[in-house]
Amino acid sequence: MNDSIKYVLDETRLPRAWYNLQADLPRPLPPVLHPGTHQPVGPDDLAPLFPLELILQEVSTEREIPIPEPVRDVYRQWRPAPLYRARRLERALQTPARIYYKYEGVSPAGSHKPNTAVAQAFYNQQAGVKRLVTETGAGQWGSSLAFAGALFGLDVQVFMVRVSYDQKPYRRALMETYGARCTPSPSSETNAGRTILAKRADHPGSLGIAISEAVEVAAQRDDTKYALGSVLNHVLLHQTVIGQEAMAQMEMADDYPDVIVGCTGGGSNFAGIVFPYLGAQLRGGRKVGIVAIEPAACPSLTRGRYAYDFGDTGHLTPLTKMHTLGSTFTPPGFHAGGLRYHGMAPLVSHLKELGLIDARAYHQSQVFEAGVLFARAEGIVPAPEANHAVKGAIDEALRCKEEGVSRAILFNLCGHGHFDMQAYIDYFGGKLADLDYDEAELAMALAGLPSVPEPA
Numbered sequence: 001m002n003d004s005i006k007y008v009l010d011e012t013r014l015p016r017a018w019y020n021l022q023a024d025l026p027r028p029l030p031p032v033l034h035p036g037t038h039q040p041v042g043p044d045d046l047a048p049l050f051p052l053e054l055i056l057q058e059v060s061t062e063r064e065i066p067i068p069e070p071v072r073d074v075y076r077q078w079r080p081a082p083l084y085r086a087r088r089l090e091r092a093l094q095t096p097a098r099i100y101y102k103y104e105g106v107s108p109a110g111s112h113k114p115n116t117a118v119a120q121a122f123y124n125q126q127a128g129v130k131r132l133v134t135e136t137g138a139g140q141w142g143s144s145l146a147f148a149g150a151l152f153g154l155d156v157q158v159f160m161v162r163v164s165y166d167q168k169p170y171r172r173a174l175m176e177t178y179g180a181r182c183t184p185s186p187s188s189e190t191n192a193g194r195t196i197l198a199k200r201a202d203h204p205g206s207l208g209i210a211i212s213e214a215v216e217v218a219a220q221r222d223d224t225k226y227a228l229g230s231v232l233n234h235v236l237l238h239q240t241v242i243g244q245e246a247m248a249q250m251e252m253a254d255d256y257p258d259v260i261v262g263c264t265g266g267g268s269n270f271a272g273i274v275f276p277y278l279g280a281q282l283r284g285g286r287k288v289g290i291v292a293i294e295p296a297a298c299p300s301l302t303r304g305r306y307a308y309d310f311g312d313t314g315h316l317t318p319l320t321k322m323h324t325l326g327s328t329f330t331p332p333g334f335h336a337g338g339l340r341y342h343g344m345a346p347l348v349s350h351l352k353e354l355g356l357i358d359a360r361a362y363h364q365s366q367v368f369e370a371g372v373l374f375a376r377a378e379g380i381v382p383a384p385e386a387n388h389a390v391k392g393a394i395d396e397a398l399r400c401k402e403e404g405v406s407r408a409i410l411f412n413l414c415g416h417g418h419f420d421m422q423a424y425i426d427y428f429g430g431k432l433a434d435l436d437y438d439e440a441e442l443a444m445a446l447a448g449l450p451s452v453p454e455p456a
Helices: 052-059 069-075 087-093 114-126 140-152 162-167 169-177 191-199 207-220 233-238 241-252 268-282 346-353 364-378 384-403 421-428 439-447
Strands: 005-007 017-019 064-066 083-085 098-103 131-136 155-161 181-185 224-226 259-263 289-295 305-310 319-324 358-362 408-413
Touching (some): 005 241, 017 233, 017 241, 052 114, 052 233, 069 114, 083 241, 087 098, 087 364, 087 384, 098 241, 098 384, 114 131, 114 140, 114 233, 131 140, 131 207, 140 155, 140 169, 155 162, 155 169, 155 207, 162 169, 162 181, 181 207, 191 207, 207 224, 233 346, 241 268, 241 408, 259 268, 268 289, 268 346, 268 408, 289 346, 319 346, 364 384, 364 421, 384 408
Parallel strands (some): 098 408, 131 155, 131 224, 259 289, 259 408
Antiparallel strands (some): 083 098, 305 319
């Protein structure tokens, strides 16, 4: 038996269009609302933050949106990304399951995030924008936008959640190497940050706070726009190159997934691997079991409320309907910083409400145990976020073992953990505690959800 089976597509198979799930939804997505009027937002409402092309993608119901050639030219540096059959892991688990993983750690930034960072930088540069500002949790998104900004001649400022800024100095160094400025959040540079620091000087930060700071800066300057690494429709759209390539590679393997597993924080990596398969299913194709894996310390899909909420803590953004823990919720500082967001992408939340996906939550000690097992079998050290998908895939494979059935399991290994080794040091030293959120704080955050009347 061959220990390592790698399925590689040549450049001619690089997708020419992004796939838009909104074209195939059985029920349309609830509209984004203006926080003052509670009426659907229009392009003018979003123009201070995004260039027109991205606004049009956000609301599009076209099934395919062509990928501009300058974006495809950059993609060619690492795309199509490889797909692997994890035979050594299968043997370690003694499972009859067939485990496949799409590996996005081959990108320059080490994760799936450049798939949208490059696209967003391109559209902003075409619109005459000079400067991009964003937030980041673990730093994978921040480093990806810094990389893309360098390619397209854009200045980039990144507000990095304070706890991750302290935990992950090498991510900061990577951003600075690409030319970006990395600022710990909450900071004294914005009204939103100063307000938080006045209440608690040692605040660990949250993605909601960092978004407030970035949006505030973007809205103040005509030459500056905001870029987001997850959650919004156009971001999820750009990630569908992952699933489209995986479909072609699974064809090469003469197989088709019975189950797809993805880790979920804001939803971009999950959408990237899942949406093309789900679209095929919705158009009458083969049914696939889909499992979203999230951290137990920030469980928006499994514990959040499906409601309209702000995307940020400072309430500067429009209202979107999503599974949310409340915009003021601050999760504990567990190591998977990319999964510490209070809400889930509206599209992913909508799929959960439609019963098209399932969700599971794990504590970080469980997912690191799975990540170490994977690394020792397959040789790749996953990022803390990716460990959630690894754990989900292993559990599915063990279920196959218990039931005595062989199923094909596909997951997206969304990035490597080379800049996250302190987390592994903590795990091996017994210092990686299973952090739980504060139930009282969650209740308070949910009680503060905006009151939005149901549409007539």
